Amino acid sequence: MTKRHLMGAAAALLATATVLTACAPGGSSSSSSSAKSPSGVSTDVAGDDVTLKVLDFWQNEEGKWMDAVVAGFEKQHPNIKIERTTQDWGQVMNTLNLRLADPNGPDIALVNNGWQSMGTLAKGGRILNLDAYASAYGWKDEIPSTILRQEQFTSDGKQMGSGSVYAVPAARSSLIGLYYNKAALDKLGIAVPKTLADLEKACAAVKAAGQIPIAYGSQDKGSSTAILFGLQDLYSSAKDIGDFVYSSGSVPITSTGITQAATALKKWSDAGWLTPNHQGIPFADSMNNFLAGKGVFQFNYTGSLGFSAAQKQTYGYVQLPQANGDQVVGTGSTVGNLAISAKSKHPDAAAAFLDYMASKATAQASVDHGYLPLLHNDVKQSAPDPELATEIAAQQKLTDSNGFVPYFDWSTPTMLDTLGGQVQLLLAGKSTPDQLAAAGQKDYDAFQAQRAKG
Known part of the structure; x- marks a missing residue:
């Protein structure tokens, strides 16, 4: 992270x-x-x-x-x-x-x-x-x-x-988005995903080929949310996510795409698209696994993966457009x-x-x-760095759409811990997407009550 x-x-x-x-x-x-x-x-x-x-x-x-x-x-x-x-x-x-x-x-x-x-x-x-x-x-x-x-x-x-x-x-800047191993995709004859539907089709093909579609580790609460926040941006507007985080108006958490994101994540988990036994894998180890070819995709923060000079030639990054349209919304900040x-x-x-x-x-x-x-x-770019070039191109799409959203955990001092724990429960079959959203709303409401007291 x-x-x-x-x-x-x-x-x-x-x-x-x-x-x-x-x-x-x-x-x-x-x-x-x-x-x-x-x-x-x-x-x-x-x-x-x-x-x-x-x-x-x-x-x-x-x-x-x-x-x-x-x-x-x-x-x-x-x-x-x-x-x-x-x-x-x-x-x-x-x-x-x-x-x-x-x-x-x-x-x-x-x-x-x-x-x-x-x-x-x-x-x-x-x-x-x-x-x-x-x-x-x-x-x-x-x-x-x-x-x-x-x-x-x-x-x-x-x-x-x-x-x-x-x-x-x-x-x-630092963004949350989707990294991919292009060498692995090329070997399997799979194109780099341009949409969420493309990504799901690719994950199914990777799984069918006996490989791990998404490198993941959920042992750490905070880091386990990268994939959740990355998916959330595909289901809600920048305004609604921003207004929730900034406590502007009365946007409920159910309008921020969090329920849809949790639903997609659970579906992916049930399909076997995440690293097996990810519950016991620290997120740092999942990054090493991804760089070692044990996983074709990974949702992560830009700047987190220590690419070698050779890996910069074969890895890439994409900011997927929203699930229902071509608008690009993504978590990003300085x-x-x-x-x-x-x-x-x-x-x-x-x-x-x-x-x-x-x-x-x-x-x-x-x-x-x-x-x-x-x-x-x-x-x-003064030196060839194809991987960084894909990040710059992806960020340009965010800039063009003015689609930057703040880190969702800024919404309360405890939201990262709350949602991280809920992701762990969700993937263990001990919580549901609706319960995850309800826990986030409860955390948010408690903080708003505290703010009102001064």
Whole structure:
């Protein structure tokens, strides 16, 4: 499971422990405790030397990508120096509130989506309302609304997915979709699926040939949901899924495609299309099995599978259209949301860095380092990587349809655990699709009641 998905799941852990001229701030009104959107912002950051302190969790290979992004920004803005502090995800999240309260803390930090991180930080005035910068840099015009919605909260921290902009997405993404082993498909004379019906026909043929259609491991609750969420996107609209996750209106869980997804998953299990004895297989082992040829398909998060150079020539990725039509809806988000500390002495310079993090240059750096870009699909691959090319093409379909939906487990701090447990019960024959949906609705209703109490 990718770190990006852990950003969604981490909310549960925390709960339990194009430049335009600058203009006045917009968006929703701020509460007395909230950091207001700065007026009189400027996109002209040339002049005095400035050092910006950035707190992030990108290390190792990801760290090389971030180093390249920083170098590009500093070349464009020679008077601004970026000073990174890098720690693992848990350290960053567990100390973020205190660090942002420190006048000597970071100017810029990665924040988590969701109620317990971005919402709490917005309500507590720890991070800046970025509406003025969003207007100055044109972010609301350049960023797809289904992605920008992931960066929005009302200033009282009570409503996710609307209100003011509190963070900016990095131009790198993570999606949930279908991976396939093209070499295995070619050997069996099966075409790469283009629809759900194609996939089911292919799975039946793979099974008939004595092979495993879908590599899977359900021992881990959280990871076991990848296939459920991937299927869910084929049965509901981006609006209904988004409105449920963001608690907008009164969309019931039965309108989010979850029941149909669970029904399909149970049918696949009964047909023997999943790895035998998957109940005892950790999801990490299922990924290794898939890469070893033990399974022709796998629903997974982009960036999770460590393809070798040779495997990049023979594996691919597809974002299937919806079951009843050609609309493409898929779970997808940035790998990181960057916010500006309310205590930063250099908010204009910090906003320039956020704008660069969402730029085509950063997307190009993503591709150059073998990662899936976001916001800019017209980047060029400098080296042959057919597998990454299929991911970019699939994401383009999502962008064209504005079909990005948030991770479904963002809906409550405990939804990932609830649905993960229900998937395990469903596949063991101890629950039904309707019961799975009912458990999710119960979890959701309990959280909404808790929110209402304040």
